[in-house]
Amino acid sequence: xxxxxxxxxxxxxxxxxxxxxxxxxxxxxxxxxxxxxxxxxxxxxxxxxxxxxxxxxxxxxxxxxxxxxxxxxxxxxxxxxxxxxxxxxxxxxxxxxxxxxxxxxxxxxxxxxxxxxxxxxxxxxxxxxxx
Amino acid sequence: xxxxxxxxxxxxxxxxxxxxxxxxxxxxxxxxxxxxxxxxxxxxxxxxxxxxxxxxxxxxxxxxxxxxxxxxxxxxxxxxxxxxxxxxxxxxxxxxxxxxxxxxxxxxxxxxxxxxxxxxxxxxxxxxxxxxxxxxxxxxxxxxxxxxxxxxxxxxxxxxxxxxxxxxxxxxxxxxxxxxxxxxxxxxxxxxxxxxxxxxxxxxxxxxxxxxxxxxxxxxxxxx
Numbered sequence: 414x415x416x417x418x419x420x421x422x423x424x425x426x427x428x429x430x431x432x433x434x435x436x437x438x439x440x441x442x443x444x445x446x447x448x449x450x451x452x453x454x455x456x457x458x459x460x461x462x463x464x465x466x467x468x469x470x471x472x473x474x475x476x477x478x479x480x481x482x483x484x485x486x487x488x489x490x491x492x493x494x495x496x497x498x499x500x501x502x503x504x505x506x507x508x509x510x511x512x513x514x515x516x517x518x519x520x521x522x523x524x525x526x527x528x529x530x531x532x533x534x535x536x537x538x539x540x541x542x543x544x
Numbered sequence: 545x546x547x548x549x550x551x552x553x554x555x556x557x558x559x560x561x562x563x564x565x566x567x568x569x570x571x572x573x574x575x576x577x578x579x580x581x582x583x584x585x586x587x588x589x590x591x592x593x594x595x596x597x598x599x600x601x602x603x604x605x606x607x608x609x610x611x612x613x614x615x616x617x618x619x620x621x622x623x624x625x626x627x628x629x630x631x632x633x634x635x636x637x638x639x640x641x642x643x644x645x646x647x648x649x650x651x652x653x654x655x656x657x658x659x660x661x662x663x664x665x666x667x668x669x670x671x672x673x674x675x676x677x678x679x680x681x682x683x684x685x686x687x688x689x690x691x692x693x694x695x696x697x698x699x700x701x702x703x704x705x706x707x708x709x710x711x712x713x714x715x716x717x718x719x720x721x722x723x724x725x726x727x728x729x730x731x732x733x734x735x736x737x738x739x740x741x742x743x744x745x746x747x748x749x750x751x752x753x754x755x756x757x758x759x760x761x762x763x764x765x766x767x768x
Binding site: 466467468469498500501502503504505514516517518519525526529531535536537539542543 | 589
């Protein structure tokens, strides 16, 4: 029984360790989403493409270089963050007129999909996303 | 040392196998997790990152809760339920909690009885139910852990599929939670029913879980 208690305590410690950094991860994810929106709004295609996930970048840059292609997209204006959810390797940042999905990469959060609008029980419809 | 190993072999061997298999599960789970990561265009995660993830947590906890539920139910229900011919059942004339004399508690205890069996009062009441209580508590704790890790793992998948996450309250009513729960419960209940019934007619010579090979099929409450 002692062995089980130690095991249960270990699980709790691991769970706590997993949860302890969620707050800072939410801040980091929402910070990237806001930066992304501001870069697009300011016409800074280089900065906007710099925070895209590789798969998304590849799709956006299929027909023309990313910095131009990204500015041609009909993306919402910057807004304030309404809600941020972080689960494991994924984050969702809801802003006034946009929802951005981000993935965890070694250098930090990157935008996987943006310009997303809800479709009820179906997946969000996104203006920018990978294949 | 040899004597210690011999006298504790069941706990040591099963505890050791548990750890080996848990590590095996972690490596297999990591491979599955990283396949999903690559399919979503995300980088692989490390072994440590995976074993502290909700995905690993829910896969472990959903199996733990069902095992402890199985033992909890088996311990508790076999106080009253009998199975003629099964070594998993008490003899047919002893359904229920039995007398203090049969259970060697209070004034019927002997000098080797545990202290809480001798003292009477609330200590003896708790000790008399401690096995079921602890199994039940571990079951509830594991099931709660399954729900907490499960909602996080489920939401990670939701986000990877561009869908909204659920709250814990929504998740415990969602099909994913009950699918994980019930698929484990059904297998545990089948295992108990199979063991109770098969052991009536089949034997494993020398096993504590079997009747002696020559015992009649109708002999109840006899273990090798």
